[in-house]
Amino acid sequence: MSEGHPKRGNVAILSVCQALAMAAGSIDMTLTALTGYQLAPDKLLATLPFSLITVAGAFTTFSASMLMKRIGRKLGFMLGAMVGTLGGVVSFWAVLHADFWVFCMGTAAVGVFQAFAQYYRLAASDSVRDEDKSKAISAVLAGGVFAAVFGPLLASWSKDFIPTVLFAGSYLAIAALSLVSILLIAIFYRELAAHQVSVAGGVQSIDRTIGVIARTPIFMASTASSIVGSVVMMFVMTAAPLAAVACGHTIDDGANIIQWHLVGMFAPSFVTGVLIKRFGLPRMVFAGIALNLVCMIVAISSVSLPAFYLALFCLGVGWNFLFVTGSTLLAESCGPSERAKTQGTSELIRYLATAIATLAAGPILEIEGWRIVNLAMLPLSVLISGVIVWWVASERRRQQHDRKIARAAVL
Helix, strand or coil: CCCHHHHHHHHHHHHHHHHHHHHHHHHHHHHHHHHHHHHCCCHHHCCHHHHHHHHHHHHHHHHHHHHHHHHCHHHHHHHHHHHHHHHHHHHHHHHHCCCHHHHHHHHHHHHHHHHHHCCHHHHHHHCCCHHHHHHHHHHHHCCHHHHHHHHHHHHHHHCCCCCCCCCHHHHHHHHHHHHHHHHHHHHHCCCCCHHHHHHHHCCCCCCCCHHHHHCCHHHHHHHHHHHHHHHHHHHHHHHHHHHHHHCCCCHHHHHHHHHHHHHHHHCCHHHHHHHHHHHCHHHHHHHHHHHHHHHHHHHHHCCCHHHHHHHHHHHHHHHHHHHHHHHHHHHHCCCHHHHHHHHHHHHHHHHHHHHHHHHHHHHHHHHCCHHHHHHCHHHHHHHHHHHHHHHHHHHHHHHHHHHHHHHHHHC
16 A cells, blocks of 8 residues: 555544544534533533533643654544543533533543544644645545534434433433544554654754744744634634523524534535635635624624524634634644644644633623624734734745845856
8 A cells, every 4th residue: 555545544534533523512512501501500600511621622732742742643532532432421420410510520521532633634734745734634624514514413312312301412422422433543543654744744844942933923823813713713602502592592593503603614624725725825814804703793783593693604614714724824834843842832822712712701691792792803803914914924025035045046
């Protein structure tokens, strides 16, 4: 078998595992805030279990990257999915016994699984040539279309699986999805040798410190794109099911809204890589920002069910453009020997920021309302616009400098 086959096979299996991880995540997106509201001793704590998914991920993500550098991504991905299986089982037990704090422990374990799963897209990008990185990332994220279609449906169906305890069965489904991921990684994932990863990533660079890397414009642009896209998405999406129910819509309506949102998040992945090649990374970032602003305008203009659908769909597409662009820039910002610490640092920053967003979503929705939740994305959109403009300007200066050096060498 040629070296190309394992690489293509890895992208395919990582896409399937991404689908399973996101299907588990979509169950949490759809039901965990509502389950938390049902179990919480104080309704201000309603979104805490869902927030702990992100908080646990934030505490795990850097260690996960460094661990996988030592033991390999195959064992790392299997370990993460094992913790996800445990988290689903613990959450099931907690809902069955109406124990809010044990439920928080279960959702935190699922967050550990999600932290490992976030590296699926980066593992795929590391195994291909530089010009194919955005396509590999998009291909893995496209697995989320399965989650978009079937995840909320699975949440809606499984919530009544245990007739006497609402939502309990959904967390058994999360355990089952994580278990399938373990089996698929164990059987089909091919660990790439060090020389394969280096060739895929291009020429080996000097091993810089993370402080030096973090100050580069490309790293800042990649982190800003991923962070703002994720913070805005998680902040609004966490509050959306609760806001929909508060506005008189049903729990099933909330599930359908999240389903439409997930379609927006992942369906564009089939073409995002192509769009990046055609229009360039900066334009795709600004397209993502524009879609977030459309979401904000629609959400503050109406609380009708169609408005929720349209706003959350635009939010999903905006996240996709920002996240794929940010991930592509991240893959290009470092050499092979720098990947573990660079990717781990970027994911840590992103997780910490989204953890704050998810923790704040419930209280802000409860105190200030749905309108303020959406208006909060405006200053973040201004921030990312400034960072991207600065990065583009620095790239132009660098290219002009390189051309001058090339002309001088010819003369």
